[in-house]
Amino acid sequence: MEALRCLPGVGPKSASRMAFHLVERDRVGAERLAHALLAAAEGVRHCRRCRNLSEAELCSVCADPARDASLLCVVETPADVLAIEQATGFRGQYFVLMGRLSPLDGIGPSELGLDRLEARLDEGQVRELILATNPTVEGEATAHYLAMLARERGIRSTRIAHGVPMGGELEYIDGGTLAHAFSGRREV
Amino acid sequence: MEALRCLPGVGPKSASRMAFHLVERDRVGAERLAHALLAAAEGVRHCRRCRNLSEAELCSVCADPARDASLLCVVETPADVLAIEQATGFRGQYFVLMGRLSPLDGIGPSELGLDRLEARLDEGQVRELILATNPTVEGEATAHYLAMLARERGIRSTRIAHGVPMGGELEYIDGGTLAHAFSGRREV
CATH class of the missing domain: 1.10.1200 (Non-ribosomal Peptide Synthetase Peptidyl Carrier Protein; Chain A)
Incomplete structure (x- = not known):
């Protein structure tokens, strides 16, 4: 127990059960x-290339030659990789930060392995850096920092869309999301 | 009671309380x-111009000369107008459908007052039609129909953004929303 x-x-009850x-x-x-x-x-250790959890030295995504190396998607956690793999038809590769920039907790660029990410961007294969960090304050700050790294190298960076979740109702959505959805409206 | x-x-208990x-x-x-x-x-009746609930013949938004008549935002319910007014700095006008297209329930274009919306688009003042119906199946179908009406008249139509809600975590979002957020990513 x-x-x-x-x-x-x-807790104690579940443990004894x-x-x-x-x-x-x-x-x-x-x-x-x-x-x-x-x-x-x-x-289980970290993939040498993308920092995702893996049993081999290279994770299954990095080792797969069919994945498009020109699309690199940056996420915060291995759970995010799983969610994206299950929900979308994304065929590019990943880079897992294992966290987000959070200076107050002492988490800076080196803790997130950004030196490795920079080295990867410098290789010249990546054409689009997809910023899929969470839309929280720290996730947004991290995305901004990463976009800067991409811009320095002339690489295009994109941010996943934020707005009203599918099946949601405007009436019940929080104000911040609604304002974001409104300002981020797109041509039909 | x-x-x-x-x-x-x-219910009975609350009523007696x-x-x-x-x-x-x-x-x-x-x-x-x-x-x-x-x-x-x-x-309380419906505003002659936008179908929102109002005590006067024209609601306060339609009667306000400071609102931009070139931006027309279409929503499903008066509660949506309230949510948008509170959350965003939108300074345009509204059109309230009081529902959504739902052929199975016998709700077609005439029940939603689309003849009045078409007449308003024909006036020529509207330059952008903002489609803020809910991202449900019926709401999307309604948005498509409205976009068609706008296109016939050469008016630009935009859809509010759908994706991960602000403060949300990718890991806990439903697959449909994540796929939408991914395909709808935008340049940083």
């Missing part, structure tokens, strides 16, 4: 989970 | 509410 509490969202379930009813599942955890804890 | 139940979201509160502790409030309801039920 004590060990299970390291899982996010698991999980522990009893595994011990009383699913010992095979418990063993499989143990092996998977060991393998992950030992084997 | 029975009469209070006509309010949306008010409200009724007792008004009778036991706030008779003045009850009277003021009664007068306001009578005045609203008798006096």
